[in-house]
Amino acid sequence: LIILAGGEGAGPVHGPAGLCCYEGAMSAESAKSACWSLVPALAPLVKDCFLNDRLNSHGGIIEVLKTSSSVDSENGRNCDRLVMAIPYCGTKVEWEILFDQNHLTRPPDFIFSLEDDHWEFNPAPEHLPSLTHWHPTDDTACLSSLLEELLRQYRSH
Numbered sequence: 001l002i003i004l005a006g007g008e009g010a011g012p013v014h015g016p017a018g019l020c021c022y023e024g025a026m027s028a029e030s031a032k033s034a035c036w037s038l039v040p041a042l043a044p045l046v047k048d049c050f051l052n053d054r055l056n057s058h059g060g061i062i063e064v065l066k067t068s069s070s071v072d073s074e075n076g077r078n079c080d081r082l083v084m085a086i087p088y089c090g091t092k093v094e095w096e097i098l099f100d101q102n103h104l105t106r107p108p109d110f111i112f113s114l115e116d117d118h119w120e121f122n123p124a125p126e127h128l129p130s131l132t133h134w135h136p137t138d139d140t141a142c143l144s145s146l147l148e149e150l151l152r153q154y155r156s157h
Helices: 028-037 043-051 142-156
Strands: 002-004 020-023 063-068 081-088 091-098 109-112
Touching: 028 043, 028 063, 043 142, 081 142, 091 142
Parallel strands: 002 109
Antiparallel strands: 020 063, 063 081, 081 091, 091 109
């Protein structure tokens, strides 16, 4: 499922206060902090994004801007949602990635911002093989591959 953030002044909806595990820009040097806050099964998927040269070669380094949890987290290590800033043509696009920590074998949902020039971006799943063939237990590159495919669709949009 891919969701667009709606309307003027609207943005992604986050859970109640206290569910945020991490907030603030980071680059590859501090990626370990974001990975620490994630559900442990997601950390290798996010780490691979920082190691992917194709994601980090378009005018910057990928960043995790925020992590949060869909459930109440007392230890700060159950985050299953993150906002990533992905380099694109000398700027960055911000996409929210929503996993379901109760069903981590399912692919993530995405919220694409209406604040960029491509607000009507809504890629067709048939053009995203990493989404339709999601296997995070067998392939730690599945998230970075999916982001690469989304960027290709974003460029052609």
